[in-house]
Amino acid sequence: MTYFDALLTALYGLTGNKLRATLTALGIIIGVASVIAMLALGNGARAAVEANFRSLGADHIQISVEEKADHEQGELVPVGQILSYQDGLHLPGTVPLVNRVEMSVSGQGKIRRQRAVLDLLINGVTADALLSVISENQVQPAAWPEGQPLTGEALLAKGRFFTPSEVLAGADVCVLGHKTGLDLFEGDEPLDQVVWVNRRRCLVIGVLVELEVTDPALRNRLRPNEVFYLPISTAIRNLFDEEPSVLITAQVTDESRMTEAKAQVTAYLRQRHQVEKDEKGAYQDDFRLTTRRDILGAQQEAARTFSLLLAAMATVSLIVGGIGIMNVMLVSVTERTREIGVRLAVGARRRDIVNQFLLEAMLISAGGGILGVAVGILAIPLAAALNRGTALLAPTSIPLAFGVALLTGVIFGLYPALRASRLDPIEALRYE
Numbered sequence: 001m002t003y004f005d006a007l008l009t010a011l012y013g014l015t016g017n018k019l020r021a022t023l024t025a026l027g028i029i030i031g032v033a034s035v036i037a038m039l040a041l042g043n044g045a046r047a048a049v050e051a052n053f054r055s056l057g058a059d060h061i062q063i064s065v066e067e068k069a070d071h072e073q074g075e076l077v078p079v080g081q082i083l084s085y086q087d088g089l090h091l092p093g094t095v096p097l098v099n100r101v102e103m104s105v106s107g108q109g110k111i112r113r114q115r116a117v118l119d120l121l122i123n124g125v126t127a128d129a130l131l132s133v134i135s136e137n138q139v140q141p142a143a144w145p146e147g148q149p150l151t152g153e154a155l156l157a158k159g160r161f162f163t164p165s166e167v168l169a170g171a172d173v174c175v176l177g178h179k180t181g182l183d184l185f186e187g188d189e190p191l192d193q194v195v196w197v198n199r200r201r202c203l204v205i206g207v208l209v210e211l212e213v214t215d216p217a218l219r220n221r222l223r224p225n226e227v228f229y230l231p232i233s234t235a236i237r238n239l240f241d242e243e244p245s246v247l248i249t250a251q252v253t254d255e256s257r258m259t260e261a262k263a264q265v266t267a268y269l270r271q272r273h274q275v276e277k278d279e280k281g282a283y284q285d286d287f288r289l290t291t292r293r294d295i296l297g298a299q300q301e302a303a304r305t306f307s308l309l310l311a312a313m314a315t316v317s318l319i320v321g322g323i324g325i326m327n328v329m330l331v332s333v334t335e336r337t338r339e340i341g342v343r344l345a346v347g348a349r350r351r352d353i354v355n356q357f358l359l360e361a362m363l364i365s366a367g368g369g370i371l372g373v374a375v376g377i378l379a380i381p382l383a384a385a386l387n388r389g390t391a392l393l394a395p396t397s398i399p400l401a402f403g404v405a406l407l408t409g410v411i412f413g414l415y416p417a418l419r420a421s422r423l424d425p426i427e428a429l430r431y432e
Helices: 003-015 018-052 085-089 129-136 164-169 178-185 232-239 255-273 292-335 337-345 350-386 397-421 425-430
Strands: 060-065 067-070 075-078 098-113 116-125 139-141 156-159 173-176 194-197 200-208 211-213 228-231 247-252 287-290
Touching (some): 018 350, 085 098, 098 178, 098 232, 098 255, 116 232, 255 287, 292 337, 337 350, 337 425
Parallel strands (some): 116 228, 173 200
Antiparallel strands (some): 060 247, 060 287, 098 116, 098 194, 139 211, 156 200, 173 228, 194 200
16 A cells, blocks of 8 residues: 555544544644744743843943832832942943943923823933944834944934933933824924923923844834933922932943942942941842843843743643543444454555554644644734734744644554554454
8 A cells, every 4th residue: 555545544544433533633722822922922032131231231230129019009119229320320430340330210290282182101311312222123113224333323313312411411302203293393493492391391402213123023012102201300309209220321331340340330229328337238139230230131031931841731632632642542443343344354554554553643733734834824913912912933833833743643554553553354244
């Protein structure tokens, strides 16, 4: 019997009971679909983590406030003092290995211009904020040529950004995102015009170009054209009743001395926040330092754990599907005992019987694999919604999931096929 004949025989055997074959394939469909969706979810989660810390260069230290859960208020609160604007302002002049500091803070505010009113998240930043936007590599001007270097000037459609002196002085100036400018001015010239931010006058000195998100994982989360920038000192004064905690990023002069730089920054903040040792001789710092090396180490550990979890879930799903195939194939062998006896009696070899039943198992798993891939792809938008818009399907996921499904059919179909081939022809012919 040729392989083509064995294939036709296997197809004939499956079509004899379509409902049973479909229900058998259901376990494989669910298993493969879960593998596809879980891989997309895992890829999206990793991409989101990478995107969140992409702006943190190898020579940068991110300084944030240490927080704890307040169960009465149901929110996170600082464990000690906040990270103040003054903490970041004096950092470069006090710590020898730090040559530049970027700071940011954000808060909700109402922006008015005549009858137009916008309720936006307002960003208070330093004069180097556009350089940070470029280093994050998350957005670029619409239709920007691939490979062309991006500059701060390329992000500005009109006007300019803040100067360091304006940030220090707390000047009432602002820079608008592309859509923010259109919503407020409706086509009118925005430069040198006044808008009101929480009832305080603010002069528009710049408007950004129309920006597009470069990372697909962030397209549902970032709105780069709906931004409103103030100098950080102005934002602290206008948006908050109490001084807020700011996010500080320090640039180190020598990347190879990162450990020493972290020690210097730690000593500086302990002195400013008057952090002392406890009874065990340990410091209870109210701040946290993070470098790219720290993030990569934690990310790799999380990725390993997540991969093991996905592998376990996929293995269980496919084992359940494989057991279903084996069960149905054993029933099929029992039902077709006389048929097997006839084939053996007229000269069929045992390997022909093995091929026939093994092909039937592989056809069930292949059909289930194809449908499972389709269901998994259709389930990705749902997975993205559950994961805040971050689910990415890697091209290798589809052949991997299908190959595993096919292998499942071979493994769990082998025993029923061997059992069928070992039947005694005389006893098989007598079977009722």
